[in-house]
Amino acid sequence: MSRVRAVQPRQPKPLVVEEEPEYLVAFRQAMLARGLSTRTRNAYVRDLHQCELMSHSALTCWTETDVLHCLSELHKAGKTPRTQARILSSLRQFYFWMVGNERREDNPCARIKSPKIGRALPSDLSETDVENLLLAPDTSTAIGLRDKAMLEVLYACGLRVSELMNLSLEQVNLNAGWLQITGKGNKTRLVPLGDYANEALEDYLNHARGELVATLKSGNCQAVFLTTQGGYMTRQNFWYMIKKYAKVAGIVKEISPHTLRHAFATHLLNHGADLRSVQLLLGHSDLSTTQIYTHVATARLQALHQAHHPRG
Template sequence: MSRVRALQPRQPKALAVDEEPEYITEFRQAMLARGLSTRTRNAYVRDLRHCETMCPKALTRWDDTDVLHCLTSLQKADKTPRTQARMLSSLRQFYLWMVGNERREDNPCARIKAPKIGRALPKDLSESDVENLLGAPDTSTAIGLRDKAMLEVLYACGLRVSELMNLSLEQVNLNAGWLQITGKGNKTRLVPLGDYANMALSDYLTHGRRDLVAHLKAGNCQAVFLTTQGGYMTRQNFWYMLKKYAKVAGITKDISPHTLRHAFATHLLNHGADLRSVQLLLGHSDLSTTQIYTHVATARLQALHQAHHPRG
């Protein structure tokens, strides 16, 4: 775990690759110019370099039979359909770039269909599990107040973990009860805190964070949630923290920070929220991405019906 104090939000670093082909470097630069995030660029490069190992020919010279051979090799290596589809998507983007720059006339992926992967339902967390999790931190300490506030805000606002880690003081308006969140694609949205999260965040900022700043002399860091070194937290910091509190709460299922975002959406729909509102709160650009949560809610209703209806 890093012991370096981060005064700015932590950002992923570009993937370092030894002896990278020039065309990969140029593709990286093109993705950067398109405004794709570092994580997305890294994923594309990682996939392309892995595909390169499947064929002795350079990627620039592949044809459709090479792409099919790559997918077959991935399947023989027991890679999941989802992984195969992701690799194909990376190849497709690479060749679209080549065609767009007149480096070749065809896209060898154009007629190749991705493996059917279905759509996995998000990991579910019951409302009682969430209540137990939110009650796990020891709020008699500054760190406990911080952790309580982080869990409450994550669940109340349905944030991505990076949005929570990068939250700065200027994005918080406790009087109005809103957070101003900058999400994927640098899109900004306003998200209501709710009474419990507002109270937990207010307690932390008034007492917990104030004590941390005084102890660490960290007044020049604008992070809402300070580390024990007085800087911005990493995703790994929060992941370990969540695992610890899940154990305290008696939650045996494997959960991640994204599980609370899923719980936020599912529980809103269970209590009558409309899909469009949930989409806006989550910051999804496409309503179809949000629709997966309707399947979770439906699955829960079916389970309740089977468990309690005399003819279930």
């Protein structure tokens, strides 16, 4: 594990590929010019290289038959419909770019339909499970106070894990009880903290963060939540942390940082919040993305009905 302090938010690095063809290098540059994130660019490049390995011809020469053969091979290899659809989407974007830049006249993906994938329901975490998880950190230590505050903020605000990791001091307004969050596409939204998260965050900032700042020998780290080296945390750091506390809390199901974001949305809807408000709090650009949580709430009601109704 790296012991290097990160005094700036940790960012993903571009995928490195040896002897990358010129057309994929140009495609990378085009994605960068469009403002796509490093993670998105890496995903496209990774998918396209995987496709190239499945054929003796370069992607620039592929026909519709080659694309169909690729999807067939993915199916034979046991890849899920979701993975197949994602790779087909990467190919579509690549050929759309080629046509737009007059590198070829046709898009071999134009007539191919995406596999039907359905929409998987997010993991369901009950309010009792969340309560036990929030009580798991040992708040007699600086690290425990930090971890308690992180879990409370994540659940209270429904943040993405990257938004939590990159949260800076200037984004926090404890007096007003709000966070100013910069999410996907550099879109900014205000999210209320709530009393419990506000109190946990205030306790951490007043009684624990200074101890972690003292370990920072150089630089000026503005991260709210610091590592034991006084720098920004990684997504992996927090993933291991939440797994540890889930075990302490006696939660046997698989959970991740994103599970608390799902719980935030589902519990709001269970208690009567309207879908549009939940969309704004989550930072979803499309309401259809938020609608999945209505299915989670409905599924939970159906399970309760079947378990407790005499004719369930």
